[in-house]
Amino acid sequence: MPRYTVPSMTVDEGGQVAAILQQRLHSLNDLHLTLKHIHWNVVGPHFIGVHEMLDPQVDAVRLMVDAIAERIATLGVAPMGTPGALVAARTWDDYHLGRATAIEHLGALDEVYQGVITDHRRAAEDTEKLDTVTNDLLVGHLHELEQFHWFVRAHLESASGALSTADAETEVDAASAARKGAKAVD
Numbered sequence: 001m002p003r004y005t006v007p008s009m010t011v012d013e014g015g016q017v018a019a020i021l022q023q024r025l026h027s028l029n030d031l032h033l034t035l036k037h038i039h040w041n042v043v044g045p046h047f048i049g050v051h052e053m054l055d056p057q058v059d060a061v062r063l064m065v066d067a068i069a070e071r072i073a074t075l076g077v078a079p080m081g082t083p084g085a086l087v088a089a090r091t092w093d094d095y096h097l098g099r100a101t102a103i104e105h106l107g108a109l110d111e112v113y114q115g116v117i118t119d120h121r122r123a124a125e126d127t128e129k130l131d132t133v134t135n136d137l138l139v140g141h142l143h144e145l146e147q148f149h150w151f152v153r154a155h156l157e158s159a160s161g162a163l164s165t166a167d168a169e170t171e172v173d174a175a176s177a178a179r180k181g182a183k184a185v186d
């Protein structure tokens with residue numbers, strides 16, 4: 001619990017908002033590492049397009065991480081950004097794909113973005129009445145995260161608007177569905 005927080009918030013409220021943000025910090029740190037992992041391990045005919053598409057996403061997510069960590073500190077709490085803290089606190093599984101085709105990674109990344117965005121949206125809702133500054137920060141992040149998700153999904157979408165990963169529930173299922181969907185189009 002912080003000893004101080006921002007003006008017009010109680011110490012308890014500042015601690016509550018910081019706890020919400022800490023989970024977002026872990027999630028975005030994990031997303032950053034996952035995006036770099038994909039960047040290094042994507043192969044196949046669409047390698048360069050996906051490889052280069054991910055660089056701006058990595059950079060933007062790193063900026064989000066920094067903004068969240070600084071907001072946590074502003075609220076009077078020490079942000080935890082160590083790998084051990086992330087692993088101990090995360091509620092999701094590690095990314096499952098290693099070296100794989102662009103379409104398989106994009107299928108899996110569709111699932112990753114769905115989880116990150118859903119939890120980020122929940123955090124924005126949870127902070128809406130507690131702290132407008134934090135809420136504004138999270139809503140701004142959602143704009144970028146949803147756009148990046150759209151970039152990923154554009155590779156998985158048919159001309160009719162159907163997503164090859166629509167029924168997938170795990171990254172591995174989504175990667176498989178994306179691979180099958182790509183073969184059906186070929």
